[in-house]
Amino acid sequence: MSAWQLCGVPLGGPILNGSGTFDAIAARRAFGDALLEAFPFDLFVSKTITLEPREGNPPPRLWETPAGMINSIGLPNKGLEGFLAHDLPRLAELPVPLCVSVMGFSRAELELLVARVAERDEVSLLELNVSCPNVETGLIMGAHPGETAAALERLRPLCDKPLVVKLTPNATDPAEVALAAEGAGADAVSLVNTLTGMALDPRTRAPGLGGRTGGLSGPAVRAVALAQVAGVAARISIPVVGMGGVSSGPDAADLIACGAAFVAVGTESFRDPAAGRRIGEELRELGVDAPRLSPQTA
Ligand SMILES: Cc1cc2nc3c(=O)[nH]c(=O)nc-3n(C[C@H](O)[C@H](O)[C@H](O)COP(=O)(O)O)c2cc1C
DSSP states (O other): OOSEEETTEEESSSEEEOTTSOOHHHHHHHHTTHHHHTOSOSBEEOOOBOSSOBOOOOSOOEEEETTEEEEOOOOOBOHHHHIIIIIHHHHTTSSSOEEEEEOOSSHHHHHHHHHHHHTOTTOOEEEEEOOSBOTTTOSBGGGOHHHHHHHHHHHGGGOOSOEEEEOOSSSSOHHHHHHHHHHTTOSEEEEOOOEEEEOBOTTTOSBSSTTSEEEEESGGGHHHHHHHHHHHHTTOOSOEEEESSOOSHHHHHHHHHTTOSEEEEOTHHHHOTTHHHHHHHHHHHTTOOOOEEOTTTO
């Protein structure tokens, strides 16, 4: 039996990618089968898919900041059907289990996404990206415990695969949202998503990003991630996947010390596509390799 299990899914180690920060299909094109022989992560999380295809935001979409970057990518994707037909078969060739990230703009959309994705054998877990407005209520699902619980209660009966709720840091109290998610049947939570940020073009003083605002990530958010992971992990008993500004083994060890059972690497993979593997090795050198079992299997 594998030493590492996320909600019963055996993994080779504790390192995941942050959704949307590593394009495994493009990396396979660039690096060929060498990517599969030394895959940087122990579990692959897809970029977030939506029900309908999306073009994403107008450019520029990335802005470098001191110790981080702001992205306003706007979730471009092929939509559910395009993903199932074209991307899923290629992601299923990766040598690690697959988690598919979904986002719905209403509970009905989320239900359809979860039901269709969960029935595919290639998928081991689902991640719910709840950082978007619910068009029915105008509220950001993941910013309100009641919204999160109401969505989970409808999704839980549709899916017997583990559901991970990706928490947004742009909430008054992410721990309350995590508690609500756990109470409504979530199997794990992951955090932090990006922090809302803005950059101005120095020549015009107008917003520099095509989407006006975007999400701040990288080392600039690491202190926030540590505080939020510690705050959430202290309140819930389901596993926590910690992320936010991790670029080294010691950074990952800090998140684990704050209560994360698993660590995801995001922005650092833009600088070093092999960062996930390096950070896993650095963690092992630090001796942070004790088996961690999710409550279902412990
Ligand atoms: C370019 C970019 C795209 C992202 N796309 C997604 C996404 O599709 N879904 C999602 O849940 N999070 C997305 N994120 C957030 C990351 O998964 C992660 O939560 C965040 O960047 C913090 O980790 P980091 O500081 O290590 O990058 C994205 C982040 C970046 C930088």
